[in-house]
Amino acid sequence: MYLVIDTSTRHGAVGIWRDGTLARTLAWRSRHNHTAELMPAVDEVLKGIGAAPKELTGIVVAHGPGGFSALRVGLGAAKGLAFAVGAPLVGISTLEASAYPYRGVGLPVCSIIESGRDLMAWARFQETAAGWKRRTADRITPSEALLAARGRHTLFCGEGVTAMAERLQEAMGARAHMVSEQMPLSRLAGLAELGAARLDAGDVDDIAAVRPRYLRAPTITPPRPPRA
Secondary structure, eight states: OEEEEEOSSSEEEEEEEETTEEEEEEEEEOSSOSTTTHHHHHHHHHHHTTOOGGGOOEEEEEOOSSOHHHHHHHHHHHHHHHHHHTOOEEEEOHHHHHHGGGGGGSSOEEEEEEOSTTEEEEEEEEEETTEEEEOSOOEEEEHHHHHHTOOSOEEEESTTHHHHHHHHHHHHGGGEEEOOOSSTHHHHHHHHHHHHHHHHTTOOBOGGGOOOOOSSOOSSOOOOOOOO
């Protein structure tokens, strides 16, 4: 029984993976950074299946890219629970989790998340005869760089598709295929499947070493030296 946590963006979601499926899920939109919503949501999904935290046998968490505060909330809760109940932990790319549910469409899949200031986090993946393959690293670039990477027919998915849909259509025409996601439940499903496969195989992360992957520096003012 695995707990799955995703607070990568303003949309958050948690779920319980049991017997090869998501037995229970809960999603919400946070106005701030998920601090107030996450643990009550975890408590609710556990109570919904009549389970206690000590019964968890693994924890899966999305480690980004995503919002700075949002990712810290999810990672902090996941690591704290893993330490508390002695469960193994795995961190999964948010972009890969977004793309994975569409692996069977027969097209390369590019997942997109908005990253502010006309920046986009994105990565490309593809299902091949040899299995699921990553085609690019997770990256954050100006939106023009994403448009410049256009090529053959591609399925675009993720929360950033809505913001990029018109520009992608103009740049690629009929080669651009898009899936718009309003809530991250498909991303949670991808996160659960990828994480469960790793946990089942014993491929776990060092809990202390799991960190948010922002891919860019925070847009905050550097601290000033103290006054005399």
